[in-house]
Amino acid sequence: MLEYITRRTLVLIPMLLIITFLIYAGLELTPGDAVSFMVSPDVLANISPERLEALRESLGLNDPFVIRYFKWLGGVLRGDFGYSLTSGVPISKIVIDRLPATIELSVAALLISTVLGSILGTLSALKKGSMLDHMLTVAGMIGVSIPQFFFGLVAILIFALKLGWLPSGGRMMPGYDSFLDRLPHLVLPAFVLGLTMTAGVMRYARASMLDALNKEFIKTARSKGIPEWRVNFIHGFRVALTPVIVLVGFRLPMLIGGSVIIEQIFQWPGIGKEFVAAVRGQNLPLVMMIALFFVLAVLIASFLVDFFTALLDPRVKLD
């Protein structure tokens, strides 16, 4: 167990070094003076050329590339992400400001897709080969074929513009102070993002439930005369659930990709929307740092998934 975790960590570290190195190389390619995203623009506005040169020296901009990289990496580890080119705000502050909105949306979507996906997947596994099973399979394929943004647009048209039940976008309004106030704003984007991810969970839950139902201990339970529903739900579902929980971690890249688009459509002020704005505005430092942030999130999540799988399932231990 300990060996597995150590080995996994040892693989993670060179990965992180290479990725940060690539990101830094990208930053260096940014047109313009590197000083502009390393120093607050207020300082930069009234500075003499000699002082600027001294500043460059003290920032280490005249050092060789590899040394500059390690200095930058040290800064990133201490939370110094540099400054946005357009607004001059520290990038770490932008990320921290936008993070709660994105987490709120992601957690809601994860919850919706996990609950719906595992219920539908289990149903379809229990009724394998039936009409319901076929219909759910086709529905799942339709679900992954509709572009997320198109689904979002139709949802806005129906529930916000035509029926007027829910707001079409935004998150905060003047006078909002509790979560309940902004809940109506969360419903549409969370459902759109959640439903588009349900198909994958459903397919996975169906497969792992079928797998669990074919196990010997299920046959034993049946032959002992335990009622069918008890066999399915108490014995089968519990075993099938573990991989579904693991799937939550693997859905993170999908969640991030989805949130980029959904946040844009619903004007949800999260990191995804900020990222699109940065790409549109050619604000490379911000693009790079947000991308780095996302990659870190994915790598750490997959590390944690491996960790918990190893913890739960003794079979994965040592390969």
Added chain:
Amino acid sequence: MDSIKQQEESGIVKNKLQNRVLNKFFNNKLALIGLVVFTFIVLATIFAPLICRYHPGKIDVINALQPPSAKHILGTDKIGRDVFARIVYGGRISILVGLGSALGAALIGVMIGCYAGYKGGWLDKIFMRISEIFMSFPQIILVLLLVSIVGQSLWNLLLIFIVTGWGSVYRLVRSQMLSIREEEYVQALRAFGLNDFIICYKHMLPNALGPIMVNITLSTAMFILQETSLSFLGLGVPLNIPTWGNILNVAQDLSILKENWWIWLPVGILISTFVLSVNFIGDGLRDSTDPTQQG
């Protein structure tokens, strides 16, 4: 028994595997429907000039935002361009991007995966690490990151899709090669002293074609979805070229979303239908070529 032997000698049984694959595919109703819809849409875009009365770029401001009528089957957009013509011509670019990226990514992935998977060793390790780095980025984030570095154009987008997509094909082919490598006929070929390239590309690769075809189909669907999403955000194909995503781009405007459904709803449904048909084909291919599913 005797008749089977005769059949075998006259070469009928030999074709049976291929027939079985085809039979299985054509017995799958969804896959068949998918193939029909796919062919229909592709043919429509190829023969676009024959079925469209208007040029997709022709501006006619006087007749802007016309609802569907006999003159314009799907109405006109904000500057009076015929929506139907734009959808049909746009399909050319969208399908080209989807299919082209999937084929390009497959070509690179197969070339590297086949050789590296067969040879193993440091070459394989290096490509494995590289693909891991590519795959640790959420796809759309990496695509947008590259768009912001190299700039926006049709060919750049195609290139970016290929660069971000080869990793999954490589891993697939590599894993296939790892199992085929252990087969006895490969040992025999090696004992004959055949060239490595001939062994892996000519003799091993054909045995891995099934999963590769499935992968190409499914990634075509994925790339079409990505192109439309990026173009919808205004970050994919430049806006002056009509693509399915670019037509939908105007729907970000809430008033168009509410009042002018004909501009965005038909094309959205068309994209979904097309991607669904490709997914059906891919699923059918998987069912018919996967030996574990054969009965």
